[in-house]
Amino acid sequence: MSNPPVVFIAGERQHAGKTVTSLGVISAISKIIDPKDIGYFKPVGQEMVTLPNGEKIDKDVMIVNEFTGIDMPDMGLLSPVRVISGVTRDFIQSDNPRAITERFEKSVHRTLEALSDKKLIIAEGTGHPGVGSVVGMSNARVANLLGAKILYLVGGGLGRPLDELEVDMSYFYHNNSRVLGFLFNKVLADKVDMMKEVLTEPALARLFPEWSPKLKVFGYMPQIKYLNNPSMHLISKSFKGHRALKCGKCANAWHVPCRKVKIISQGNNVFDPSTSLRPRDIALIGAGSHRRLKRIVEFNNSLPGEKLGGVILTCSSAKMPDAETMELMANSCLPTIAVMQDTADTDLTLYKCFTNTKLQLYDRIKHELIVKLFEEHFDAERFIHSFGL
Template identity: 30%
Template sequence: KQHRCIDAFSVWLMSSMKPSQAFSSSLMRRSSSLARSVSTLFLRSSSVLPRRSFSGSSDVKRKAVMVAATGQHHGKTTVTLGMVHKLLERGKKVSYQKPVGQQTVPVICQGKELQVDRDVDIFKHVWPQLVGSYSDASPVAFPPGFTRMVLDGKVQTRDLVQRCRESFARLVEASDYVVVEGTGHIGVGSIIDLNNAQVAAELQLDVVIVAPGGLGVSFDVLAANHALLKEHGVRLKGVVLNKVEEKKKEMIEHYYRKALQRIDVPLLGVIPSDADLPLLSMKSFTRLLNAQFLSCQDKELRFFRRTRLIVNPGDLPLQIPANSLFILHSSRADSLQALIHQHKIAREGEGKDLACGVIVFGPERVSDADIAGLEQEGIPMLYVSKKDFDGTGFTLLEKVMGHTHKHHKADIERIVRTCQHVGQHIDLDAIIA
């Protein structure tokens, strides 16, 4: 059964609501435009929905699992990518769902614009063969101000839960396996009674938690997340450790496994750190800094192993290391020209592409001649205007260095590498058993 890319909930709402169930026009007039649009999607009758048992609920546990994490940036999406990749390699019909999304992007499907979670957009772009519609993959996506609307009673949590249930049921029916990704740590969403533990309980899912490599702190945070799962009657199926230092991998795996044995939870994967996977690309910086490309936008996925701030001409090394990102003020035309010159020498004399990049900030305009030189050498440059950033070069460097890599749907090469890396270090058979 194929699911069309339409907002099925909206269609159901319009067809099933009786006039007596609708809100009065006076109330709707008092609501904000955002409230009106979300109310159209989510509001139904006032009856409380009982928790529904899926037909063959034991089959649901064999056909689906939720991947959650102990915190943001711990590798939940990374592990989910690896799982989906391995399942598809086995010839399975796979569905992916992010029941509750916080960061939305617009997608066009059959001429209609939908707001879906950004991770759903990534998975659907990388694997168009995934079973299910966009609306079923992202049944609840939070627009700005959504939490306040729930607390004000303009949106009812029970209606969001029902939407998650119905979307999930369609995916389970149509596929061999459903990989459900949570949002942040287990407690995210508690303010509207829709945290990851509550969603897993409603969908009758076991949970695999991704935790950071380490021992004491990692396990302490895991224990707090596990407690919330137990409060809602959700089984912790296992743990995957991510970003484990290679030199400590054997030791951490040994002792983490011993610690988990005390709570009768298996260790399902130990993923070592890969130095290149978390590196930031030029594309990442465009969003972080609200920057614009002045040269070589076709190299937006280039990433860098080192970052250097150029304050004075002498700060530019005599031999530029490959894969370097340089940050400099727009008044430092001399340093920019020296960089172009050194890059040209390496390219013409040694046949090397240094694969560098530049971020320029400040009020001065970069000359057309310098932009042409960067284009000729294949060096991408971003410009951050004074209106978007009024700090010092050190502040900008700190912002760049403190940013965490997020997957981009266009960066197929790195996503494939991520899938292969994860696939080598997780026990998929145990996860889906």
């Protein structure tokens, strides 16, 4: 049996939106193709989760299984190459690294054969185009192994995305990879029309005349507010030894994407939360700040719609936060954690969290936004026709 066509989703960097695109494309084409006829797998994975049977697989496989209606009976098979700690070192120190690469290749082919009854397979890449090359499994190399056409994610804007395309398209061309076309992603809402007018397929053909067939554009995806922002639940996982001041009334609030981090440094005599904080903001404040915390809670209770994202109490200890603070926050319905780090170190951790957020298994609200985004801005019909389906 011949293998079905494969689309390989690649991007210019980590966190370019490959998993979001996988979910969006699957949701969009499911309206044209029976979901049972769509396959998905992550050929090379780096971020692992553990299945109930103890097997470790890439997290993105779990995400796609959670949110889509496609048939994924053996998730372990859908994460064939797992680049976990020690794999790169063992490869470099091996007397026969080629044998390791060949073993990886065989695993990928086994997965491809297992999905041979599908009409179309979505294969999700990892990081930028060259990621995995250290073990002979770069995105370009894997796409070629699969005989795939590449759907390449490009950031919004003009100058920077085109500069990145110049490098990445040269890499794909050097490796004789087949790029089907582009999806412009995370475009500022007020820039979408401009990009549609300037970055047209004829313009891209002039910029990349060496490509045949000509490169296609399948959509200009506006940036979704808060889609890449972390929730307090996810943020809490970034702090070792933190204490969560939970209360049953605010369970859902722990999973709401937050907006910004606001360091509360004003003294009690001048601090006014109404001028410092907005809905979904995280208030970063010392664990012993009773009067200012009380104002934050009162302000949060006064908000008519969306509430604050949460509170992080810094410099906590065995005695702080004290019983008074614990009671105040437990009754506030505000997600709150106490961390031992000072404000500067906490802010640095939060910065890393905000710039490296991936979709989580519980992010159903985000998934609904992704489905709507692709319904409105992705050319699913043209995409399907590009594979002769």
